[in-house]
Amino acid sequence: MNVIAAPSAVLLDGWRDPEAVFRGGPAQHPHAFWLDAGPASDAGWSWLGIGVPEADPTRVSAVRCARERADAASGPFRGGWVGWLGYEGGAARAGAPVAAGDPRAPQELWLRVDRFVAFDHAARAVWAVAPEGEVAAYAETVMTWADAAASGPQPVRIAAGEAEARHTPAEYAALVSRCRDAIREGDAYQLCLTTRFSVTGDVDPVASFLALRAATPAHHAGFIRSGDVALASASPEQFLAVEAGRVRTRPIKGTRPRSADAAADVALADELLASAKERAENVMIVDLMRNDLSRVCEPGSVAVTELFAVESYPAVHQLVSAVAGTLQPGTTVGDLLDATFPAGSMTGAPKLSAMTLLHGLEGAPRGVFAGCFGWVGDDGALDLAMVIRSIVTYPGGAFVGAGGGITWGSDPAAEVAEVGIKARGPLTALGAALPAGW
Numbered sequence: 515m516n517v518i519a520a521p522s523a524v525l526l527d528g529w530r531d532p533e534a535v536f537r538g539g540p541a542q543h544p545h546a547f548w549l550d551a552g553p554a555s556d557a558g559w560s561w562l563g564i565g566v567p568e569a570d571p572t573r574v575s576a577v578r579c580a581r582e583r584a585d586a587a588s589g590p591f592r593g594g595w596v597g598w599l600g601y602e603g604g605a606a607r608a609g610a611p612v613a614a615g616d617p618r619a620p621q622e623l624w625l626r627v628d629r630f631v632a633f634d635h636a637a638r639a640v641w642a643v644a645p646e647g648e649v650a651a652y653a654e655t656v657m658t659w660a661d662a663a664a665s666g667p668q669p670v671r672i673a674a675g676e677a678e679a680r681h682t683p684a685e686y687a688a689l690v691s692r693c694r695d696a697i698r699e700g701d702a703y704q705l706c707l708t709t710r711f712s713v714t715g716d717v718d719p720v721a722s723f724l725a726l727r728a729a730t731p732a733h734h735a736g737f738i739r740s741g742d743v744a745l746a747s748a749s750p751e752q753f754l755a756v757e758a759g760r761v762r763t764r765p766i767k768g769t770r771p772r773s774a775d776a777a778a779d780v781a782l783a784d785e786l787l788a789s790a791k792e793r794a795e796n797v798m799i800v801d802l803m804r805n806d807l808s809r810v811c812e813p814g815s816v817a818v819t820e821l822f823a824v825e826s827y828p829a830v831h832q833l834v835s836a837v838a839g840t841l842q843p844g845t846t847v848g849d850l851l852d853a854t855f856p857a858g859s860m861t862g863a864p865k866l867s868a869m870t871l872l873h874g875l876e877g878a879p880r881g882v883f884a885g886c887f888g889w890v891g892d893d894g895a896l897d898l899a900m901v902i903r904s905i906v907t908y909p910g911g912a913f914v915g916a917g918g919g920i921t922w923g924s925d926p927a928a929e930v931a932e933v934g935i936k937a938r939g940p941l942t943a944l945g946a947a948l949p950a951g952w
Contacts, residue, residue, distance in 0.1 A: 523588035523642065524650065524652075526653060529639070529640060533724065536659075537720070538658070538660055538662035540563055541720045544739065544741055546737070547738045550727060550737070551733055554731065555731075557635055558636070560635065561633070564629075565627045568595060574595050576846055577594075577890060578845065578894050580891070580896075581894070584891075584893045588634075590757060591630075593627060594891040594893075595626055598622070598738060598882055598886065601884040601885045602615055603885075604851070604855040608865065610869035612873060619881055623738070642656045675947070676949055677944075679709065679949045684951075690924055696871050698922065703863045704863050704921050705862040705920045707929070710880075710915050711915075711948070712913045713912050713913075714910060715911060717911065719737070719905070719907040722907065725944075726748050729828065729829075729939060729943060732749055732827060734888070734899035735747055747904035749887075750827055750903065751766045752764040752899055753854075754897075756895055760839070761839055761841050762836060763854070764835070766832045766859055766900075768786055768795060770782040772829055786832075786833055787833065796822060797835075799835075802863045803854070807838075811841055816838070817838060829938070830936070847890055847896065856885070857884075859900065860884040860917075880915055881906065882901055884917075886898040887901055903939060903940060905940045905943065912944055914941055914944070916936040917933060918933055
């Protein structure tokens with residue numbers, strides 16, 4: 515079992531805006547995080563604070579997944595780690611060929627967290643959490659952060675101009691056709707083809723995240739910075755959640771843009787739900803995730819708990835399903851990730867064949883994009899989201915990854931348009947425009 519020192523928590527007086535608390539404290543620190551349920555959320559939890567870089571990531575993978583529910587008034591995260599895993603590290607562990615690593619952002623990064631602020635959006639309650647004996651002083655510090663935000667420097671977003679695309683629209687459309695050729699030959703059933711858009715110049719990661727959060731709020735958004743690299747995400751996709759011996763995944767496959775016209779917007783959602791292509795794409799990934807979870811779950815316990823639900827966000831409608839199972843006793847975080855990561859929604863099916871094909875087609879690293887981020891608790895609970903709708907910043911620039919699931923029924927022009935829809939929000943938050951044709 516995991517041996518942990520239970521943290522202490524102090525309920526603060528009244529509600530405080532997470533953005534103000536973040537800006538007044540952690541935003542000024544080189545090793546900071548904010549896992550965000552959204553600016554107008556009336557459910558779920560947000561956590562923010564300052565961490566210490568973890569020198570030994572194997573400490574995270576060695577944690578045994580939670581078998582019991584650790585009830586705490588201050589929420590399911592009771593201290594542990596906050597960080598990310600990049601795509602290439604997981605693909606290599608799964609046996610796939612991978613591109614040379616991207617030196618601008620590490621494949622694996624974790625912050626050790628033993629003091630943080632927890633926001634219960636449903637109860638409108640804020641908790642300061644810290645080791646016993648230190649929590650009172652920490653609570654006093656937290657209460658100064660919101661006030662400091664009002665008088666402190668305002669994050670400044672710098673207009674970045676037009677982004678540079680890894681592929682032209684014509685090149686991406688040609689890659690879609692090559693994916694369809696591979697599917698016709700029986701080498702895959704579905705392939706998640708991705709590309710990248712980059713900007714050059716000084717980027718304020720905090721300002722970029724605040725702009726992204728305001729324009730495209732999502733229930734699994736987040737900001738993680740360590741030193742001179744940062745991830746800012748408006749992810750709507752939960753990859754893995756573990757609580758009380760149960761594991762759940764909620765893959766997204768299927769996208770339509772939103773419309774300002776109410777009737778047209780409803781029609782777009784209905785079209786998504788009725789699309790044979792999108793439903794086929796979604797169910798293939800559901801089947802893949804059932805197979806992945808069966809490697810670490812009790813026989814007969816893995817089941818589809820939700821199928822073809824339409825979730826609507828400011829920019830897009832998404833087709834979402836859910837799969838859950840009961841973990842085998844003794845399963846570690848590393849065991850779970852070895853069985854499931856990279857996520858099927860970012861690879862295709864069959865997974866190893868898909869990753870091998872995509873390596874040849876994309877010809878460049880995905881990096882942090884298509885990986886996962888979130889928290890892993892000392893007690894073995896965890897909540898990890900997919901790195902999509904995200905910005906990765908580093909000295910001298912930033913990049914945004916985007917892609918889509920390709921099936922035999924895919925239309926290259928429609929796939930190009932879908933990539934543009936997905937990339938537009940993060941690029942706009944950077945002050946950048948999509949290149950022509952996207």
